[in-house]
Amino acid sequence: MRTVEQILRHSGELQQARSLADLMRTTGEAVQAMTRYHSAWIAWFDPDRVDEVRVLAASGAVEATVWETSPVVPRGTDAMVEEIAAGGRVIVVEDARTDPRTNKEMVARFGNRTIVNVPIILRGSVRGMLGTGSFGDEGVVVPTPQELESLAIFASQLAPAFDRVHALAAQAKAEAAQLTLHRHLESLQRVELMGVLAAGVAHDLNNLLSVAMSSLASIDRRPLGDDAEALADATTALERMGDISKQLLLLGRERAGPHRPLDLNDKVASTLALVRPSIPRSISVVHARGATPMVEGDPVQLEQAVANLVINARDAVGKQGRIELSVDEQLLDEVSAGRMSGGRPGRFARLRVSDDGPGIPAELQRRVFDPLFTTKPLGTGLGLAVVSRVVEQHKGFVSVHSVPGHGATFELYLPALQ
Ligand SMILES: Nc1ncnc2c1ncn2[C@@H]1O[C@H](COP(=O)(O)OP(=O)(O)OP(=O)(O)O)[C@@H](O)[C@H]1O
Numbered sequence: 001m002r003t004v005e006q007i008l009r010h011s012g013e014l015q016q017a018r019s020l021a022d023l024m025r026t027t028g029e030a031v032q033a034m035t036r037y038h039s040a041w042i043a044w045f046d047p048d049r050v051d052e053v054r055v056l057a058a059s060g061a062v063e064a065t066v067w068e069t070s071p072v073v074p075r076g077t078d079a080m081v082e083e084i085a086a087g088g089r090v091i092v093v094e095d096a097r098t099d100p101r102t103n104k105e106m107v108a109r110f111g112n113r114t115i116v117n118v119p120i121i122l123r124g125s126v127r128g129m130l131g132t133g134s135f136g137d138e139g140v141v142v143p144t145p146q147e148l149e150s151l152a153i154f155a156s157q158l159a160p161a162f163d164r165v166h167a168l169a170a171q172a173k174a175e176a177a178q179l180t181l182h183r184h185l186e187s188l189q190r191v192e193l194m195g196v197l198a199a200g201v202a203h204d205l206n207n208l209l210s211v212a213m214s215s216l217a218s219i220d221r222r223p224l225g226d227d228a229e230a231l232a233d234a235t236t237a238l239e240r241m242g243d244i245s246k247q248l249l250l251l252g253r254e255r256a257g258p259h260r261p262l263d264l265n266d267k268v269a270s271t272l273a274l275v276r277p278s279i280p281r282s283i284s285v286v287h288a289r290g291a292t293p294m295v296e297g298d299p300v301q302l303e304q305a306v307a308n309l310v311i312n313a314r315d316a317v318g319k320q321g322r323i324e325l326s327v328d329e330q331l332l333d334e335v336s337a338g339r340m341s342g343g344r345p346g347r348f349a350r351l352r353v354s355d356d357g358p359g360i361p362a363e364l365q366r367r368v369f370d371p372l373f374t375t376k377p378l379g380t381g382l383g384l385a386v387v388s389r390v391v392e393q394h395k396g397f398v399s400v401h402s403v404p405g406h407g408a409t410f411e412l413y414l415p416a417l418q
């Protein structure tokens, strides 16, 4: 009578279980209450891994050993496990040290003596087993018929509880995945919003900067000595602020200027005329003019993109080196376009900017286009973000190739004008 009450109580607890840990705790308590054994474990047959059995949880003396040693038991080596999986009947091994069905290595590792394995059967198939038994100094403890019956009844209650916990875990996993997706979308919206804000602020900053610049320029007394230096510093700082706000303006979805047909070679030439003065003479800058199709674009944005690539190349090569710009036509088929991230087939005008600097480590190559990613002490990390933004607005794409130690090459692909 007492046993029936116990089983009913444990069965009630099993139905409350929400996790594998809950199940194991209840199972450990139930086994202790119904038998003379002090340890219990639950093993599971994964249908995708027929050659092993996974010990999912354990309680009592074996708990620590089970997790310290591998909880995955190879099935082929263990006749006892095979027997239970195939037959679905309770198996009693009176003494694991001498019984020919046990895996002697496992027995030595865990110190098993008597082993009782009860199959966990769900919808007609053996899904796992509830194990218990004696260890080491406890010696051989042969189960009584009543102990075996209690264990069998308990195992039949365990099966549906296990199924439910499994479903709960799957549901929790799905919910977590959905939450991650939701957070990702939220952060995308924030980035979008930041772009709009940045563009607004940059717009006002630009106006104020031009006022400050023209005020400085209109000082009619020629400054001398320290004053001249201070004035030059102030002008440089204002110019840098101007550069940054121009980048911010482009990053925010500020409407692109009017697009018109243009030759990329001309854009390269006009950009180089602008930035060449800021590149040391010891760095050679070469422009290889190739025959290219016309593209349609915003001349100001494209100039900014080319300038950002050239300035990055300058920063990379340091004191001495070579920067090469070349423009040509590229016909991409599905295969070659598929090799480039964001690539698509078609006819393109391609601009390559190569340098012989240190290159970019493989793990950073994907991150260099992220806004605010920089490895420079005074960098803003906006340059390449602007490049990809501009290229995107021109329905093109950009790729980077670099073998560290052998420089870097950035390629802009812009759709050819029909
Ligand atoms: N040609 C290059 N060779 C090596 N590394 C490069 C090259 N171009 C870009 N990088 C790397 O990519 C990072 C991001 O470049 P990006 O132009 O976006 O920002 P930045 O140059 O650091 O700052 P800013 O352009 O605002 O001055 C750089 O800090 C650098 O680490």
Ligand SMILES: [Mg+2]
Pocket: 308, 311, 312, 382, 383, 384
């Ligand atoms: Mg840069």
